[in-house]
Amino acid sequence: MIKFIFKCIRNTSKITIFRFLIVVLIFVYSAKPVLSELDFTSEINHIDANVVFLRHSIAPGFGDPKNFSIDDCSTQRNLSINGILQARSIGQFFIENNIEFSEILSSEWCRCKDTINEMNIGDWKTFSRLNSLFQNFSKKEIVLPLLYDKLNNVKNNEFILLVTHQIVISEITNVSPPSGGIVIYNTKNKKTKLIRNITN
Numbered sequence: 001m002i003k004f005i006f007k008c009i010r011n012t013s014k015i016t017i018f019r020f021l022i023v024v025l026i027f028v029y030s031a032k033p034v035l036s037e038l039d040f041t042s043e044i045n046h047i048d049a050n051v052v053f054l055r056h057s058i059a060p061g062f063g064d065p066k067n068f069s070i071d072d073c074s075t076q077r078n079l080s081i082n083g084i085l086q087a088r089s090i091g092q093f094f095i096e097n098n099i100e101f102s103e104i105l106s107s108e109w110c111r112c113k114d115t116i117n118e119m120n121i122g123d124w125k126t127f128s129r130l131n132s133l134f135q136n137f138s139k140k141e142i143v144l145p146l147l148y149d150k151l152n153n154v155k156n157n158e159f160i161l162l163v164t165h166q167i168v169i170s171e172i173t174n175v176s177p178p179s180g181g182i183v184i185y186n187t188k189n190k191k192t193k194l195i196r197n198i199t200n
Helices: 002-011 013-032 037-047 081-097 109-119 140-152 166-175
Strands: 051-055 103-106 158-166 182-185 190-194
Touching: 013 190, 037 166, 037 190, 051 166, 081 109, 081 158, 109 158, 140 166
Parallel strands: 051 158, 103 158
Antiparallel strands: 051 182, 182 190
8 A cells, every 4th residue: 555655656746746735835824823812912012002003904906096085985995805804804803802992993984984894893983083195185294193192192091993094004103014904002102013913
């Protein structure tokens, strides 16, 4: 039997073996577990973060159409099916690990509101200071000072979630998260950390 197996291996082309190894590697990578509650809490405690920035989940494309209207989702770049599933997965992570927020705020853009809505983790409200600065739909010189004012008044015992855009998060933290990416932030000492693997 063993001789037969070795004979099969010898007769298998290198291309077939290579393809098999690629499949194995993909399986191993995709099986990597998401961040645990203990790991997430450890990261939070490490910098005493009191703010969690969440970039909206997957919304294919770049920017928004020229006919953009903040009150009309059909004129905006919106979540894909994968984005919806990603948002639900992020929400499930928070729910299963009993991670709760004292306040949840979202940009007025539909892809941000849809992200937090699909997460289904509690009451939330829109907050214009989280609106996108890209394409000048919101004025940076107006929005950012107001957002900094909000952040500077977050207390140490508060833990707030801000659902917004890559450009806003990078302006505050100098970190550019991927879609659905999280950046934790300490409003007092300005320490930040990009969190990976909330979803697989």
